[in-house]
Amino acid sequence: MSSTKLSGAAGFEDTLRSFWATRPVRPRRGGKLGGVSAAIGTRYGIDPILVRVAFVLATIYGGAGVVLYLLGWLVFPKEGDLLPGSTEPTREPTSTGLAVVLVLLLIPGVFWLTSSPSIIGVALGLGALYLLHRNYGDRGVTPTATAPAAAAPVAGPQPAVPVAENTWVYPGVASTTTNAAQGEQPPQQPPAWDPLGAAPFAWDLPEPSEPEEPQPQRPKRRWITIATLALAAFASVLAAAIGARPESALAIALAVLGLGMIGGAFLRGGRGLIGAAIPVGALAVATAVLPMGDFTGNMGSDEVRPTSIENVLPHYQRSAGSVLFDLRNLQITDGQELRTGANVGLGDVTVQLPPNVDVTARCASQLGDVRCFNDTADGRGADISVTDQGEDGPGGGHIVLDLVVGTGSVEVTRG
Structure with a gap:
């Protein structure tokens, strides 16, 4: 078998098959634990040590290497015995008892893959194995023996063959004998399209073929796409309902789509899943890379303009949007204290304070910029804590602020 590079969904399915x-x-020999690394190295002609190093690195990178190794141990067959007259050993599937143990180990391993590095590690490992087979799939495979080529005709003039008696030969055709017992060829017969032998000069042309009947189209198994999409949506919603973060719920949906594509490759269906997996994967990577804060709040904007501390809530939260604290008209006396804060996943938090109140503020942005009075910071993990006693010094009430955004900006100024 030779490796053929194809493009598109057909090439992807052919590579998987x-x-x-x-x-x-x-x-049987040469493997350290299960022989997965040795099997990959032997199959694709690479050093098994490099494969072991890759598994170790993937294990460090979120534990993905353990899951990938157990999966390979489960699906890769084991080298069997040599059959009589054969030089290739048989391929024995993983024993039932070992398969049960591996599945029981894989179940907690899959639930372990909830962090972004582990999900990315699994995706990179499967992608590397796919590319390895696509480019080096012809290695480690015994070539099929080909039939010997037919002997070439002998060049040069051939001796004349006498014509047997009572043998009628078509006009213009070299005569031959019909004595098959002597290994001689029978007289040349006219083709079906020239039964009278009127055009022997064109007998070497191929017979006119009838138009081929169109092959019946394979039924499109759209149920694979529909069922996988429904299952992916159900799995992601269920994960979100039990408290999984958005990137984890999207990763679960992406995993279901991937399993659907693998199954569809063998069932000849599910090509529409490729178009669905691309945006889901991009969104999963975006939510994993970009810090979005806590998404248990609502989306929208809050404008807080109180005149007394009783009108201010202890905490304000938005998944996406903005929170504005306009405290310039707040009536707060000496000895009173107001504690409030805001947490916005994607957006901004702005605070405007009266000139004389004492303030202790924490301003933090996981990815963005922070301006807390005269202190500024930007980039990833910007976090500033400031204590400012106003223009008149200590006294005049105390405000404690805890302001955090995932992606966006925080600004605290005096009005």
């Missing part, structure tokens, strides 16, 4: 048919075989 080829990988499954010729997937690595875990050897």
